[in-house]
Amino acid sequence: MNEGRKEIIQIVIVLVGVIFLVKLFFIQVIDSRYKQLADSNAIRAEVDYPVRGLIKDRNGKLIVFNTPEFDLNIIHREVRNFDSTRFCEVFSKTPEELRILFKELKARREYSGVKPTIFLTKLSTLDFAKIQDNIDEFPGFYIQARSTRAYTVKAGANAIGYVSEISKAMLDRDKTGIYKQGDYIGQSGIEAYYEEFLRGQRGVRFKLRNVDGVEKGSFKNGAIDTLSIPGQDITTTLDLDLQQYGEYLMNGKSGSIIAIEPATGEILAMVSGPSYDPNLLTGKNYSSNFVLISNDTNKPLFNRPLMAQYRPGSIFKIAQAMVALQERVITPDTRVRCIRKGMAGGIIGCHGDHTNEDLRGAITHSCNPYFYAVLRRMLNKGVSNNPFDDTRIGLEEWNKHMRSFGLGKPLGIDLPNEKGGMVPSPAYYDRAYGGRPWKFSNIYSIAIGEGENLVVPLQMANFAAIIANKGYYIVPHLVKGIGETGKPLPKYSEKHYTTIDSSYFRIAADAMQQVVESGTGSYRGKLQDVIVCGKTGSVQNEPRPDHSVFIAYAPKENPKIAVSVYVEYSGQGARAAASIASLMIEKYLFGETKRPQIQEYVLRGKFLN
Amino acid sequence: MRNQEVISYKMDWITVALYATIVFLGWLNIYAVTYDQTTDLSIFNLQINSGRQLLFIAGAIIIIMGILIMDMRFYETFAYVIYGFIMFLLLLVPVIGKEVGGNKAWLGIGSFGVQPSEFAKFATALAVAKFMGSVGFKMDQLRNQVILFITIGIPMVLILLQKDTGTALVFTVFTLVFFREGMSPLLIIMGIIAAVIFILTLLVNEFYLYGAIATLLMSAIILGKKKWKRIAYLCAGAMLICTVIASVDYVVTDVLKPHQQNRVKALINPDADPLGFGWNVTQSKIAIGSGGFTGKGFLKGTQTKFDFVPEQSTDFIFCTIGEEHGWLGSLFTMTLFIGLMLRVIFLAERQKNRFARVYGYSVACIFFFHFAINIGMTIGLFPVIGIPLPFFSYGGSGLWGFTILLFILLKLDIHRSQVLQRM
Helix, strand or coil: CCCCHHHHHHHHHHHHHHHHHHHHHHHHHHCCHHHHHHHHHHEEEEEECCCCCCEECCCCCEEEEEEEEEEEEECHHHCCCCCHHHHHHHHCCCHHHHHHHHHHHHHCCCCCCCCCEEEEEEECHHHHHHHHHHHHHCCCEEEEEEEEEEECCCCCHHHHCCEEECCHHHHHHCCCCCCCCCCEEECCHHHHHCHHHHCCECEEEEEEECCCCCEEEEHHHHCCCECCECCCCEEECCCHHHHHHHHHHHCCCCEEEEEEECCCCEEEEEEEECCCCHHHHCCCCHHHHHHHHHHCCCCCCCCHHHHCCECCHHHHHHHHHHHHHHCCCCCCCCCEECCHHHEHHHCECCCCCCCEECHHHHHHHCCHHHHHHHHHHHHCCCCCCCHHHHHHHHHHHHHHHHHCCCCCCCCCCCCCCCCCCECCCHHHHHHHCCCCCCCHHHHHHHHHCCCCCEECHHHHHHHHHHHHCCCEECCCECEEEEHHHCECCHHHHCCEECCCCCCHHHHHHHHHHHHHHCCCCHHHHCCCCCCCEEEEEEEEECCEEEEEEEEEEECCCCCCEEEEEEECCCCCCCCHHHHHHHHHHHHHHHCCCCCHHHHHHHHHCCCCC | CHHHHHHHHHCCHHHHHHHHHHHHHHHHHHHHHHCCCCCCCCCCCCCCHHHHHHHHHHHHHHHHHHHHHCCCHHHHHCHHHHHHHHHHHHHHHHHHCEEECCEEEEEEECCEEECHHHHHHHHHHHHHHHHHHCCCCCCCCHHHHHHHHHHHHHHHHHHHHCCCHHHHHHHHHHHHHHHHCCCCCHHHHHHHHHHHHHHHHHHCCHHHHHHHHHHHHHHHHHHCCCCHHHHHHHHHHHHHHHHHHHHHHHHHHHHCCHHHHHHHHHHHCHHHCCCCCCHHHHHHHHHHHCCCCCCCCCCCCCCCCCCCCCCCCCCCCHHHHHHHHHHHHHHHHHHHHHHHHHHHHHHHHCCCCHHHHHHHHHHHHHHHHHHHHHHHHHCCCCCCCCCCCCCCCCCHHHHHHHHHHHHHHHHHHHCCCCCCCCC
16 A cells, blocks of 8 residues: 555655755755855955055155055944944044034945945044054954155155045046045146156955954965056156246245256156145145135146246247248348337337347347238238238248247146247137238237237246247157166157247347347346347236246256246236246256346236235 | 674665775775965864864764664664653853854863754654654554654754754654554645745745746636636635745744855845855865866865865865866765665665664664755755754764764664564
8 A cells, every 4th residue: 555655755854865866966066156155255365465566756856655544444244243442442533523423424326235345534543542442343454554655855846746545526527447446546746747647556355264364375376366566656857956946936936946857858857836745645634725725816736837827928039939930021131120119019118228229129128010010921921912911821821930939838847737928829819800801910919029928937948948949849858767768668769749840049149148248138147157139028917017037048058957947927027037047057067046136126026816 | 792793784785885895985085175385284284173073073983883782672772762862961061162164063071062053963863763663653642643744843953952953854754653653645736835935035036936826716716617616726725835935934034043045145136246145155166166077176175274164174064075076076976875875775675664764764864864965965956954954064963963963773783683573
């Protein structure tokens, strides 16, 4: 009667075994989800932050280095038996602050209970000893060391830039996938432009840990770990002494100083006034300091050498002269009678003691009517009987020459946010006049560097370098050596030639020598042991005082330094700007300045509101 | 000398080999669980479970010798005495027992403790076998059935008093033995139906179930013969099922303890609270699932080793197999167990008397229950019921209890031709 029942029991046993094996096959072989879950359970990736590259000056002096800083990370899921009172005690927080911290933590976009998220940043080294002793009491919290920027001097803040936590907007734009929330990134200056060299490469260490988060050795004995690769050191072209001296002179003024080594395009000093202390934008109080600095009405974060656009003023007359010579509409001996208020219906006036100058004299005395006449010859050469077409053809030529000086477009310096200035073209006037015709009499104010022309101080320094080089320039740059190679980016060794024959620059050089020796810049611009070539300029700002502008280079033969100086609202170029330029040249060429009265004069002048 | 020759000649070495392999693999896996690459303790170290398990294995060998030396008639003759003695110990547990891990299931002598519940299994098997093997026993007599259910009911109740639901449930597997010996399968079928309805009620809204039952009832009445007696039976059955459904909610919320409710809920939807009541099953499945086809390799598991899986060396020992040896390792282990169970049934079937055969079936069925519930639990097919995997899980009482269970059968098997036939 019980036959078959033993088979039933055996079948049930085997059936259960088969069901189990099928189920096991599903979860072990077919479903890969469990493998990932297991990894996220037991393997924690620890980021090994690389050391950011150092920044040095041209003589190897350290400007920017790194100091250690500590963050507190949280893996929320692992937080157990959290003693908030004790936490507040160890981390010097009030219960209210702690509550806000947790609230903010959960509000973050990348927040996840199982991944390390930054909870507190920038624990100072003082807190750190106490925290390190007690961190074991807070499971789920981990200390993450990273380094932060520190500065040897308070100089060149806008050129060097600063480093701070990557913003949400930048993170969204980032396509490299390198950055994540909480990472630091160069925000301006060299720090931003050379970010890819400075940042180095992050490493990852995979650590095994048990259910309580206690480390249990490395995963696969570290076979898939990667070491961080330190960022490359950067050697800037800056001469730290000259830079500091420039900032000293610029104290209390608004404007810029740029000094370039003409033969190489290396920027020796780049001062933007007013500036800020770079140490304010690092460490614990970054946020509050940043608000302070960016709300300052003097705009210390505005990098004037590249971003402030001015009308070029009288300095532009040298460029006009070069273009006119090249176009053969004048010779060095061409004379124009200066009839003062008579030109162009009495609009173009003049100043100083001269009546009938040749080209050198006109430059030396900055004669307005002369250059009005020169531009007229250039734009109206009579190639067309129609005065409108004639001007258009002339302006096209003129524009081409001007752009070859690096005007009207960003030069391409190795800093972000460079402005390009403006050199008017026929297309520009077509737009400006809305299709109505225009001719020379409409646009003549560009002759003396007023009107629609715009330049940035960097372009003017570069212009001085072009004259010093007799017709070419290398794009001004701030970095002369990246990492081991010790070479700048390749584009910073290319020569850019102007459309002007080299020989015409001798005339400009002679005239500029005259400016300093006997012309507008003679008293404050002149140096005893070296021939300085310079040109003053005044940018009009009715009703406020003019911007004082001066460009110069020295020595005349085999020039070592080309300078442009802008001092806002400080009057004629011969005063503040010429003084500062000559002091910079003196300092760079001789290592010291021997004219205390000029330095006194510069330091006395305060032109900030 | 003569006796030993008989033993070695007639011993079923296949069973012994299966037993030894499973015990050995269990020991290795207990080591794998405790292994910590930062401390790197030896497998023999007595500070860790694997070292202690080796002592238990040594104890088991002594027990085996004792069982084999004992006269084979002892077990049948003293079956009720042994049963009575163990029941007495079980009674003592709530009074003088010590509590370990929330369960008061241990009797301690100094630092040494045993769980009488582990020994109640073989004692009950002996008692059941003796009763069914007695002269003139007829399975279809109601009186006999009542006595049998009381025999398995006593240890169940006593163990339930220790709050060890898992071990208590093991005794229900004797119904399978009764079935083999001629009891109507109705009871088992009804039990299974009740369990299925129970689970369905938790999964599906009860009103759908009522609707389904009503539909089935209507179609059965319409399609079948229209006899009043048949219709009455069908209606009674339907009413019964509806009563079960209605009672499930009551059982789940009022009878089951919160942790038991959670285990049932976790079975149905482990993802509902993976860090709460679903933790055990979730982590267990992660560990097994991460093993893949061939596993991570011996001592290379991360989930079991780093305490993600609870009770790893005891109830969840199978996770280590799944994680470190993958599907192939699971296949091999299950083959060993199924082989052992089928071999035990084979041994049971070749016994000449009913006592030995019933005992043999009891052994097979107890192994089966443990095997099915334990592995089913680790892979999420059964609720978390804390019972060990025979010979595999860490623990002296368990190992010894199962060893006694198995080797009494082997002893009986050696002498199977000596007994009078009393079929």
